[in-house]
Amino acid sequence: MAIYKISYSEEFKRANIHNYGCNFNCRWCSYKLGNRPKPNRFLDLEKIKEILSRLDIERVHFVGGEVSTYSLLEKVADFAKNDLGIYTKIGHSNGYNLPPKSIDAISVSIKSLSEDFYIKYTGKSNKPVLENFQTVYELGIEVDASSVYIPELIDHDEIEEIVTFIADIDPKIPYHITGYIPVPGAPWRTPTWDEIVKAQEIAEDYLQQVEVSWFPSFDDYLQMISENPQYQKVTVV
Numbered sequence: 001m002a003i004y005k006i007s008y009s010e011e012f013k014r015a016n017i018h019n020y021g022c023n024f025n026c027r028w029c030s031y032k033l034g035n036r037p038k039p040n041r042f043l044d045l046e047k048i049k050e051i052l053s054r055l056d057i058e059r060v061h062f063v064g065g066e067v068s069t070y071s072l073l074e075k076v077a078d079f080a081k082n083d084l085g086i087y088t089k090i091g092h093s094n095g096y097n098l099p100p101k102s103i104d105a106i107s108v109s110i111k112s113l114s115e116d117f118y119i120k121y122t123g124k125s126n127k128p129v130l131e132n133f134q135t136v137y138e139l140g141i142e143v144d145a146s147s148v149y150i151p152e153l154i155d156h157d158e159i160e161e162i163v164t165f166i167a168d169i170d171p172k173i174p175y176h177i178t179g180y181i182p183v184p185g186a187p188w189r190t191p192t193w194d195e196i197v198k199a200q201e202i203a204e205d206y207l208q209q210v211e212v213s214w215f216p217s218f219d220d221y222l223q224m225i226s227e228n229p230q231y232q233k234v235t236v237v
């Protein structure tokens, strides 16, 4: 079991299903470096179905860690898609596993085209990630990509290689660059706004839809979360 929370946005008619756990060990991971405590209880399949059934929702998003490590993901996604008839999205994935057929959309993070880099900084090969990204696209699943810009680690040259890979599949695939927010115990600094702009310009040479997000500090990020309607939700269980 790995689902510990379900939250709900009335405005967007969306349920978020929150997963605990990931099969990667990214050295910059705020999720892991933050020493997030293990939840003290998890939701079983029947409880998840019961809650989804009584909410007024048009979409369900799977979030938190790496959702594909949740052994019942396919069952929950099948229920949401086929029984409830709602849109299903994996809000973020490291792409190491293929999503179930009943997933409509997925956002995949690509950190590097170098396998050595992946093994050194995440603990896993990038081969399945790159192959799955292409497969997901070919299956007709709505796919977008993202990268965290980390100065001197995932820098402009790395971004250029990543966007070249994506553009070779389809230059219309949306791409999001997030500025790294330092986490305790990791050596990297916050990028400057100019560095982010340059990364965006590089990506826009290859891709048609490029967005960026950047926060000078973790407090600024928290402030955005508290003000942005997309993030306003209540915990159902």
Ligand code: SF4
Pocket: 022, 023, 024, 025, 026, 028, 029, 030, 031, 032, 064, 065, 066, 093, 094, 122
């Ligand atoms: S894939 Fe995401 S959640 Fe998993 S370790 Fe890496 S940054 Fe953290």
